[in-house]
Amino acid sequence: MSPAEEAQIKQSARNGWLLSLPAIVVLTIAASGPLLIILLYSFLEGGTHGNVVWSFSTEGWSSILWTKDIFTDSYVWADAHLAIFWRSVKLSLMTTLITFVVGFPTAWFIATRPPKARAFWLFLITIPFWTNLLIRTYAINEVIRVEGVLNLALMQLGIIAEPLRLIYTDTAIFIGMAYVYLPLMVLPLFAAIDRFDMRLLEASYDLYASRWHILRKVILPIVKPGIIAGSILVFVPSLGAYVTPRVLGGGKQMMIGNLIELQFGQGKNWPLGAALSLTLLLIVTVALLYYVRVANGEKKHG
Numbered sequence: 001m002s003p004a005e006e007a008q009i010k011q012s013a014r015n016g017w018l019l020s021l022p023a024i025v026v027l028t029i030a031a032s033g034p035l036l037i038i039l040l041y042s043f044l045e046g047g048t049h050g051n052v053v054w055s056f057s058t059e060g061w062s063s064i065l066w067t068k069d070i071f072t073d074s075y076v077w078a079d080a081h082l083a084i085f086w087r088s089v090k091l092s093l094m095t096t097l098i099t100f101v102v103g104f105p106t107a108w109f110i111a112t113r114p115p116k117a118r119a120f121w122l123f124l125i126t127i128p129f130w131t132n133l134l135i136r137t138y139a140i141n142e143v144i145r146v147e148g149v150l151n152l153a154l155m156q157l158g159i160i161a162e163p164l165r166l167i168y169t170d171t172a173i174f175i176g177m178a179y180v181y182l183p184l185m186v187l188p189l190f191a192a193i194d195r196f197d198m199r200l201l202e203a204s205y206d207l208y209a210s211r212w213h214i215l216r217k218v219i220l221p222i223v224k225p226g227i228i229a230g231s232i233l234v235f236v237p238s239l240g241a242y243v244t245p246r247v248l249g250g251g252k253q254m255m256i257g258n259l260i261e262l263q264f265g266q267g268k269n270w271p272l273g274a275a276l277s278l279t280l281l282l283i284v285t286v287a288l289l290y291y292v293r294v295a296n297g298e299k300k301h302g
Contacts, residue, residue, distance in 0.1 A: 084255060089283075091177065091238065093235070094174055095174060109121070122190070144166045146165065151163040169253065181237060184233040192224075192227070228294055232288065240284070263276060
């Protein structure tokens with residue numbers, strides 16, 4: 001490569017950086033700025049009436065796992081925090097699983113329809129996104145409450161003798177999140193299945209493979225990127241959900257998002273709220289890094 005060509009490449013790269021400089025500045029200020037503030041708050045002391053005291057402290061981080069006993073001044077496990085973390089992870093994993101179980105047949109059905117019919121079915125899937133999340137959550141509340149549609153229908157059919165107490169439980173939160181995030185699983189699965197070569201199914205049947213083996217050995221490995229993408233899109237917002245646990249959990253069955261809001265609000269413990277926010281961010285980052293690793297592995301193996 002001649003010196004003139006090298007100079008031209010360097011100039012082109014320099015121009016590219018200059019053109020992207022405004023976007024870099026905006027991202028740095030709008031995204032990294034608030035994150036750095038939260039990181040700073042997590043290492044400060046909490047104020048008496050909220051806010052922070054500008055004195056270095058790691059109590060915000062230690063309070064995630066340990067809390068001080070008011071009688072003995074000794075540190076014990078923060079059982080409430082651990083229970084909330086466990087509930088958040090458990091419900092998020094359950095939501096991801098049930099949306100996959102329901103979403104995969106739905107996506108397969110849509111992908112195997114004629115092209116004109118696919119648009120109609122995809123339209124039906126995306127309709128919930130036209131409605132505010134809070135309204136959709138209250139709609140589920142009306143369905144599963146004691147005098148709701150579900151209990152009235154089951155009692156009219158004689159299936160149950162008295163109403164089911166679903167509202168303000170983990171089950172209610174699980175149902176609400178599964179309903180809210182189901183489209184986020186269906187759409188990536190549809191995109192993956194839509195690219196699936198159906199001739200592979202014919203070849204598998206010609207080789208006398210059973211339906212279970214075709215699903216496990218042919219279909220699932222090929223649509224695996226869509227499964228992972230859908231799982232990430234469901235798991236990440238489920239883990240940090242606030243509205244659905246607040247409405248369907250009644251403020252008692254809290255998740256991580258509710259716990260963070262409580263620390264910045266009534267709890268007036270901003271360092272702990274900041275530390276919890278960063279902990280949630282770390283969990284989400286690990287999930288995203290796993291997705292990137294698996295996606296890169298798929299590319300390496302063709």
